[in-house]
Amino acid sequence: MRLIHSRAPATGPRGRNASVVLAAIIALALPTAAFSQAWPAKPVKVVVNFPPGGAADQIARSLAQPLQEALGQPVVVENKSGAGGNIGGEAVAKAAPDGYTLLMSSGGMVSVNPHIYPKMPFDPAKDLVPVASAARVLVFLVTQPAFPAKDAKGFLAHLKANPGKLSFGSPGNGSSPHLAAEMMKSQAGVFATHVPYRGAAPALTDLLAGQLDFLFDPGVAIPHIKAGKVKVLAVGSLRRSPLFPDVPTLDEAGLKGFDADTVFGFYAPAGTPTQVIARLNLEINKALALPGPRERIAALGGEAAPMTPEQFRDKALEDGKRFGKVIREQKIVGD
Known part of the structure; x- marks a missing residue:
């Protein structure tokens, strides 16, 4: 008759190996558990x-x-x-x-x-x-109040009629506002000069000072939009912003599928x-x-x-x- 043991023997190679593995698991788990309980100290x-x-x-x-x-x-x-x-x-x-x-x-x-x-x-x-x-985070196409275009379609038409004459700022090469502008240029077939800055705030400062024609803003210009110091023409998203429900998306303005979120x-x-x-x-x-x-x-x-x-x-x-x-x-x- 075969005997069935209720537990593995404590001695012998197999028992020693099992004990070593168990001890290793406990040793690894204890520091992590202790760390998570102590954090943050x-x-x-x-x-x-x-x-x-x-x-x-x-x-x-x-x-x-x-x-x-x-x-x-x-x-x-x-x-x-x-x-x-x-x-x-x-x-x-x-x-x-x-x-x-x-x-x-x-x-x-x-x-x-x-x-x-x-x-x-x-x-x-x-x-x-x-x-x-x-x-x-959405990006907003903004210009100075005196910019000749009154809406996104007019803006794109103005840009197309003046290749290379307008400049835009961004928080830096490869930033989401920069990529939004490049996506717009590519889809609309227009050209404007990119001026990179070290952050969105400095770029906005130069827009307010008249050093730039437009930029895609990640939200820091909103107080200035509300104060009438900056004009918002479009949202670079697939849906409108609750803050500006009357401002269309660039998708609505003709750049189908435009999404720079x-x-x-x-x-x-x-x-x-x-x-x-x-x-x-x-x-x-x-x-x-x-x-x-x-x-x-x-x-x-x-x-x-x-x-x-x-x-x-x-x-x-x-x-x-x-x-x-x-x-x-x-x-x-x-x-």
Whole structure:
């Protein structure tokens, strides 16, 4: 008769191997569990890879306070701009993966920059992990009030009648406003001179001063639009903005399928514990439901866009394909 043992023997090679494997699993699990329980034990830094005053900066600061209250630790926002967001991105990619350094960026750094910077000092897809989406940011085609065109169709006609005579600004080569303008130029068959800046706010300053003819604005010009200092002609999205329901999209103006929307959000260094990422995603999504952040994002003409880290990653991949096509066609390179 065969005896059936209720448990594996404690001695012998098989028993010793099982014990070793079990001990290894416990040893690996304990530090992670202990880390996630202790985190956060000190301030969390959020690096914004664009200058103060821009959309990324405003979104980060609107979420810092509710995130601080949820985590029980200070959340400090720090701006590290330059190279289309690469400087701030690299700083976070090379930071310790301990949950205390995060990045707030436009989606462009992940989905666009690898197409325009052949020698990036880091790989966004490998060195950063998505934490939480924050907002879908629209871009608005804006001009000075004295611009001769009164609507989007008239603007495109004016541009076509004056090839190379008009100039537009952007937050930098490869930024979503820059790509929006290049998409428009390609689809409409027009030409205008691009003037890159280090952020949306400086570009807007020069538009207000009459140094530029137009630009695609990621929301920082909205107070000036409402004050009558800037004229908005179209929305670079597939649907109209709730802020300006009477302003048509470029799709409606004849550029079929025109979509220059991007998603801004948080990233962490690769290797950051999954428990920490899950906690941050939960708290950021909760904060996006609060009136303060939602109103700040809406004031930029955007929409709160809570997602799981996986959904956020998939969105970046989708945008990378869409914008990559424009970059190749227009031969866009980084600064």
